[in-house]
Amino acid sequence: VADSEPDFRCRYKVVIDEPEQALSNAGESALVERLTARLGPPPAGEVWSGDDTAVVLIGDEPLLFTVDSMVEGVDFDLSYCTGSDVGWKALAINVSDIAAMGGRPRRAVASVTLRPELPVAWLDELMTGLTDAAARWDVGLAGGDLSGGTEISITIALLGSLVGGPVLRSGAKPGDVICVTGRLGGAAGGLIALQENLARSGAVARLVDRQLRPRARLEAAAALAGTRPSSMIDVSDGLAIDLTRVLDASGAGCRIERAAVPVDPDLEELGDRLDPLAAALTGGEDFELLFTLVPERLDAARAALHSAGAELTVLGTITADSNRQIDTTDLADWRELAWEHLQDRSRTFREP
Amino acid sequence: VADSEPDFRCRYKVVIDEPEQALSNAGESALVERLTARLGPPPAGEVWSGDDTAVVLIGDEPLLFTVDSMVEGVDFDLSYCTGSDVGWKALAINVSDIAAMGGRPRRAVASVTLRPELPVAWLDELMTGLTDAAARWDVGLAGGDLSGGTEISITIALLGSLVGGPVLRSGAKPGDVICVTGRLGGAAGGLIALQENLARSGAVARLVDRQLRPRARLEAAAALAGTRPSSMIDVSDGLAIDLTRVLDASGAGCRIERAAVPVDPDLEELGDRLDPLAAALTGGEDFELLFTLVPERLDAARAALHSAGAELTVLGTITADSNRQIDTTDLADWRELAWEHLQDRSRTFREP
Numbered sequence: 269v270a271d272s273e274p275d276f277r278c279r280y281k282v283v284i285d286e287p288e289q290a291l292s293n294a295g296e297s298a299l300v301e302r303l304t305a306r307l308g309p310p311p312a313g314e315v316w317s318g319d320d321t322a323v324v325l326i327g328d329e330p331l332l333f334t335v336d337s338m339v340e341g342v343d344f345d346l347s348y349c350t351g352s353d354v355g356w357k358a359l360a361i362n363v364s365d366i367a368a369m370g371g372r373p374r375r376a377v378a379s380v381t382l383r384p385e386l387p388v389a390w391l392d393e394l395m396t397g398l399t400d401a402a403a404r405w406d407v408g409l410a411g412g413d414l415s416g417g418t419e420i421s422i423t424i425a426l427l428g429s430l431v432g433g434p435v436l437r438s439g440a441k442p443g444d445v446i447c448v449t450g451r452l453g454g455a456a457g458g459l460i461a462l463q464e465n466l467a468r469s470g471a472v473a474r475l476v477d478r479q480l481r482p483r484a485r486l487e488a489a490a491a492l493a494g495t496r497p498s499s500m501i502d503v504s505d506g507l508a509i510d511l512t513r514v515l516d517a518s519g520a521g522c523r524i525e526r527a528a529v530p531v532d533p534d535l536e537e538l539g540d541r542l543d544p545l546a547a548a549l550t551g552g553e554d555f556e557l558l559f560t561l562v563p564e565r566l567d568a569a570r571a572a573l574h575s576a577g578a579e580l581t582v583l584g585t586i587t588a589d590s591n592r593q594i595d596t597t598d599l600a601d602w603r604e605l606a607w608e609h610l611q612d613r614s615r616t617f618r619e620p
Numbered sequence: 621v622a623d624s625e626p627d628f629r630c631r632y633k634v635v636i637d638e639p640e641q642a643l644s645n646a647g648e649s650a651l652v653e654r655l656t657a658r659l660g661p662p663p664a665g666e667v668w669s670g671d672d673t674a675v676v677l678i679g680d681e682p683l684l685f686t687v688d689s690m691v692e693g694v695d696f697d698l699s700y701c702t703g704s705d706v707g708w709k710a711l712a713i714n715v716s717d718i719a720a721m722g723g724r725p726r727r728a729v730a731s732v733t734l735r736p737e738l739p740v741a742w743l744d745e746l747m748t749g750l751t752d753a754a755a756r757w758d759v760g761l762a763g764g765d766l767s768g769g770t771e772i773s774i775t776i777a778l779l780g781s782l783v784g785g786p787v788l789r790s791g792a793k794p795g796d797v798i799c800v801t802g803r804l805g806g807a808a809g810g811l812i813a814l815q816e817n818l819a820r821s822g823a824v825a826r827l828v829d830r831q832l833r834p835r836a837r838l839e840a841a842a843a844l845a846g847t848r849p850s851s852m853i854d855v856s857d858g859l860a861i862d863l864t865r866v867l868d869a870s871g872a873g874c875r876i877e878r879a880a881v882p883v884d885p886d887l888e889e890l891g892d893r894l895d896p897l898a899a900a901l902t903g904g905e906d907f908e909l910l911f912t913l914v915p916e917r918l919d920a921a922r923a924a925l926h927s928a929g930a931e932l933t934v935l936g937t938i939t940a941d942s943n944r945q946i947d948t949t950d951l952a953d954w955r956e957l958a959w960e961h962l963q964d965r966s967r968t969f970r971e972p
Contacts, residue, residue, distance in 0.1 A: 284740055291743060292736035296766050299743060306747050307761050314762070322762035324727040326781050329679040333762060335729040335777050339769040375676040377687040379775045384644035384962050388636055391643060391651060395658050409659050410666070410674035410685060414648050416962040417691040418771055423731045425687050425777030429678050610736050610768045 295611030297509075315436065318517065320368040320501060321426075323434050332371040332428035336362050340420035342609070348462040351390045353480040355397025358422040361504065363405045363484035364555040366428035368502040370435040370493055373405055373428045373486070378412035381421040394422070405486055432493055435559070439498040440518035442588035444560040447569065449488050449578040452507060453544055454478035454532035456551025456617065460541050471537035478532075482555045489557055491576035495569040497559040506552040507583075508602035514558065515592060515599075524584035526595045542617035549594070550606035550617065560586055647963035649861075667788065670869065672720040672853060673778075675786050684723040684780035688714050692772035694961070700814040703742045705832040707749025710774040713856065715757045715836035716907040718780035720854040722787040722845055725757055725780045725838070730764035733773040746774070757838055784845055787911070791850040792870035794940035796912040799921065801840050801930045804859060805896055806830035806884035808903025808969065812893050823889035830884075834907045841909055843928035847921040849911040858904040859935075860954035866910065867944060867951075876936035878947045894969035901946070902958035902969065912938055 284294050284302055291299065304317040313330065315323040321334035338344055338358045359376060366373045378398065382391060402409045407426070440446075458479025461472045468476050489500070499518060501510050507529070515522055526545065535544040557578075561569055570580045592599035601620035636646050636654055643651065656669040665682065667675040673686035690696055690710045711728065718725040730750065734743060754761045759778070792798075810831025813824045820828050841852070851870060853862050859881070867874055878897065887896040909930075913921055922932045944951035953972035 287741035287744055288739045290737050291734055291740055292768075294740055299740070300766055302740075303743070303747055303764070303766070306751055307763070310760065310762065314760070316760070317763040322727070322729060324760070324762055324779065326683060326726050326779060327679045327681040331678060331683075331779075333727060333729055333777075333779060335731045335763075335775070336765050337731040337733060337767050337773075337775065339733055339767050339773075341770065342768055374678050375674070375685060377674060377685055377777060379687045379689040379777075381689060381691055381773060382643055382962065385642050387640045388643055388646055388651070388654075389639035391655070392639055395655055399658055408662065408666070408668070408676070410662065410676055411659075411669040411687075412655070413688050414652055414655070414961055415689050415691050416644075416694055417773065418693065419769060421689075421691075421733060421769065421773050423687065423689065423775040423777075425685075425729060425731075425775075427676065427678060427683075427685060427779070609766055610734065 291610045296609040299610060315434065319437050320365040321428065330430055330434070332366050332369050332430065332434070334362055334365045335423060335425040336365065337421055337423040349480050351393030352397035354422060355394040356401045356481055358424050359398055359401035359407065360482045360484050361555065362424045362426040363407065363486060364482070364502040364504065366426060367484050367486040367489040368500050368557060369428070370432060370489055370500065371428035371430045373407045373426055375408045375410045376402065376424050376426045377410055379423040380412060381415045381417040383418065383420060384416045405484060435497055435500040437499050437501050437514045437517035440514055440520050440560040440586045441498055442520060442586050443563070444498050444586040445563050445566055446511070446522060446524065446560050446583045446586060448503065448507070448530065448556055448558050448581050448583055449485055449573060450554065450556040451530045451532040452503065452554050452556060453535050453547030453551045455482065455553035456547040457532065457535045457538055457542065460538060464541065471534035474534050479553065482553065484555055485557045485578060487576040488573055488578040491572040492559065492569060495561060495565045495572055497561045500557060500559040503554045503556045503558050504552055506550040506606040507558065508549045508599055509552070509606045510558055512592070512599060512603050514560065521587040521589045521591045522584055522599070523587055523591070524594045528581065528583050530581040543619060546605065546617040546619055549602045552607055643962045648961040651962060667786065671789050672717040673780065682782055682786070684718050684721050684782065684786065686714055686717045687775060687777040688717065689773055689775040701832050703745030704749035706774060707746040708753045708833055710776050711750055711753035711759065712834045712836050713907065714776045714778040715759065715838060716834070716854040716856065718778060719836050719838040719841040720852050720909060721780070722784060722841055722852065723780035723782045725759045725778055727760045727762045728754065728776050728778045729762055731775040732764060733767045733769040735770060735772060736768050757836060787849055787852040789851050789853050789866045789869035792866055792872050792912040792938045793850055794872060794938050795915070796850050796938040797915050797918055798863070798874060798876065798912050798935045798938060800855065800859070800882065800908055800910050800933050800935055801837055801925060802906065802908040803882045803884040804855065804906050804908060805887050805899030805903045807834065807905035808899040809884065809887045809890055809894065812890060816893065823886035826886050831905065834905065836907055837909045837930060839928040840925055840930040843924040844911065844921055847913060847917045847924055849913045852909060852911040855906045855908045855910050856904055858902040858958040859910065860901045860951055861904070861958045862910055864944070864951060864955050866912065873939040873941045873943045874936055874951070875939055875943070876946045880933065880935050882933040895971060898957065898969040898971055901954045904959055
């Protein structure tokens with residue numbers, strides 16, 4: 269086997285050999301891979317499944333096209349958040365996907381499913397969050413659809429435009445530095461704080477804000493464009509999963525120092541309720557930008573991000589071998605701890 | 621009041637004066653109107669809420685942009701349909717919206733929420749229905765999103781292109797003839813047949829097919845383009861609601877003969893389980909095209925539709941006054957019987 273190609277993809281993959289098994293035995297990643305295989309290849313110039321957004325060509329200019337849902341009981345819970353929080357986040361997570369492609373969000377449509385017993389005021393609040401976020405990122409809310417159901421669900425489809433070419437997940441090259449904006453783990457810490465009903469002041473208030481009111485890194489992504497990142501993704505499911513996606517798409521390995529991971533310092537406030545490094549690597553929902561670029565442009569990238577109000581942290585380096593390690597721990601072991609839809613693993617926020 | 625402008629809009633409108641009331645007291649139409657008021661006016665050349673799809677301008681060419689969801693327990697029930705049925709219909713209802721704007725569907729993204737205990741085979745079936753419908757109407761399924769939840773929900777966002785200008789709901793003029801393709805009420809009949817578990821053969825099988833496998837009238841809409849309909853909408857919520865939408869948007873009245881309504885003859889098979897005329901006027905989900913045009917082009921429209929395999933029926937005439945009647949019954953009385961999301965009225969399929 270020493271002569272064979274390095275296998276970049278199979279270490280965490282769940283093979284679905286029995287279609288009668290429950291979806292929860294398979295998990296989101298394996299199912300998405302199963303679905304993607306049925307989409308067929310896109311026409312030239314388009315990118316379908318497998319990146320932060322699709323790239324589609326209808327007229328002359330490529331468009332970014334994405335959709336994402338927030339489901340009650342899975343992505344949020346009314347015991348700890350308002351309709352306005354839900355509306356804000358539903359749009360923000362889609363704007364983050366457009367940012368991670370190097371694009372600009374333009375028009376959105378929303379499909380909203382509500383429980384009939386909710387007050388009209390809840391829908392008013394939802395609309396406030398949606399319109400606030402739309403104003404923040406200059407998105408036109410062009411319409412939508414309203415349904416009844418037994419759980420609340422907000423789906424936003426967002427169209428974006430591109431200035432340069434799209435920044436895909438697949439462009440990371442050996443020798444590139446791996447960088448991330450901001451601090452990680454805060455959104456997971458905020459979720460813990462909300463679930464444990466901690467008083468929302470100081471560090472806890474900031475963590476809760478990261479969970480309920482994420483800021484898409486749109487200006488940071490635009491500022492980075494001139495430094496031509498070789499790949500980019502937003503940290504929506506945690507560094508361990510999202511970095512794995514970049515490495516899988518690029519056919520590459522990595523070497524990362526655990527001491528380099530920019531753990532959100534506010535997590536200290538939570539004491540032993542979670543392991544801050546585990547939250548940073550597996551928490552997700554931080555919506556920071558994870559990107560790679562040639563080392564020669566690192567200083568320019570740092571300066572560009574600084575001008576956009578964002579910090580840059582170098583996590584490590586892209587490698588040509590198939591090793592993927594954070595110090596001596598395999599990235600796949602961290603990845604196993606991260607959240608996936610439709611799986612029945614529980615979360616621990618502890619080291620593997 | 622004899623001198624005042626005719627009031628085209630207030631007869632059925634639910635005024636939401638108390639935000640603490642339940643959504644179910646208000647109903648979809650009133651809520652959508654409340655939401656639309658908060659979207660702000662669109663830029664020149666765009667159409668936001670209030671038509672079958674939005675029209676957005678990102679590059680030089682206008683795009684059609686729409687989203688629609690199918691929710692378990694509301695729009696379908698696994699006791700009577702397969703994953704493939706759900707996938708087909710989820711795309712078909714969006715294609716129908718693009719058709720009703722005079723457009724061509726191009727790319728879709730799907731957000732799918734599934735119950736974790738469902739078998740992987742159910743998702744495979746869903747994908748079969750989606751890809752079959754995508755192939756039927758030449759839509760590229762460009763990606764999506766997968767979540768877990770306690771009820772199944774499929775949301776499709778669809779982008780379309782235009783050949784000519786969009787055909788809006790607002791263009792009906794006094795003197796125009798009101799026309800519809802195909803027969804009405806069959807989809808509602810199919811739902812009754814499914815709910816009562818009737819044997820699926822002959823007329824019942826055709827009704828069930830109309831409910832589970834709707835055919836968007838895309839070729840018919842394209843064939844009509846040359847005859848320049850003044851307004852168009854798809855019959856998704858029933859003639860009484862959808863015609864009211866055209867009349868509201870156009871600021872017009874109508875005069876319709878009940879004998880002219882093309883009731884699906886297969887409904888006779890259901891005996892006294894429903895009133896066929898009520899099913900035709902309030903059933904919805906037939907996804908036929910309701911359109912208006914100047915009488916001089918009626919023969920051309922009939923010939924164009926015939927070439928696309930569709931029949932044309934003249935229902936009546938657009939009027940300048942605010943009367944809206946089907947024979948001597950007010951359209952609003954029929955409208956009250958039709959289905960709306962988020963309302964607690966029950967359906968009867970009987971005459972008002």
